[in-house]
Amino acid sequence: MRVRVDQGRCLGHGLCEALAGDVYQVTETGYNEMGEFEVADALRDVARKGASACPERAIAVLGDEPAGQHDEPRAPRPRSTDR
Template structure:
């Protein structure tokens, strides 16, 4: 699975991290560090949960 976070859309609400700290990483100001990265299938549910809670819809999760 791949996760893509649009850093420019992120507003720093940190809901993704609150629900899935094993998937999402925040910077010192509470914004998602962004980028595109792979995750193990075992973290897929957490990744979707965190993405679904993003009010800006800055996170996309893809199956490969």
């Protein structure tokens, strides 16, 4: 699972770290400056809890699948020549 922190939206409440300190770290002033990062499968629920606690919605969960559970790539479908 990947998480992205929008540093421009973070206003330094620090709730992400307060509720999910195993995943999120904030600066001395409470700002989350982590950017985009991978979260271990064991911490998925914790990461979601911290993201949902953000009153500014500055934390987005990008991929909520366990590692290795992504769909196999598919070949592109041929375009129809009938129009």
